[in-house]
Amino acid sequence: MTSNTRATSSTDATGRALPHPSREEIRLEAVLHALSDPLRLRIVRDLATDGGELSCSHFDLPVTKSTTTHHFRVLRESGVIRQVYRGTAKMNGLRGEDLEHLFPGLLDTLLAAADRQAVRLGDDG
Template identity: 50%
Template sequence: MTAHAPAGAPARLEVIAVLHALADPVRLDLVRQLWDADAAIACGRFDAPVAKSTLSHHFKILRSAGVIATRREGGHAFNVLRTEALDAAFPGLLAAVLPAARP
């Protein structure tokens, strides 16, 4: 992981926290959407079968584990997958858990 972690990201990625975050089907789908988009996505733009408050909880778990980073622009929050940090800490993990995604 680089020395400059995004605000709110853990200083070091922990495998148990990352695996816990990815174990939930809703959170895994959120990660898949970010992977497929290959860009930041506004919170309200995700396709998720849960209420807004539940979605916020899922984002919090993903952020706490260091899987995603969230940046604020005005009144909007944009989420981005921390691909480089995850690949550096756990090579091949994203490709293994998202096999139907891009190569």
């Protein structure tokens, strides 16, 4: 990720672009808001566990497709994830390097706390 001072977008061969905030535009309150929802936190935990990119269809969330789309948009617009089209699949990856640069230790701390909570509550997702 480059450190542009304006929003960037990822465009595929068909011209479908998804806007993303630049590193400097990512705000702590937006990241915390995005991660405050249990389903969005679950998405981020899955992405962190995988360590790469996962398609939207990988996630089996107990909500409608439009609600799932909303959750991914909140994560993307807050700067937590990067989404790119690969063929017909929308792929998702954590912006861990950007988040670590801006808020050292925040993502790791939140993910560790979410893991501890899942164990405590007997919830694997």
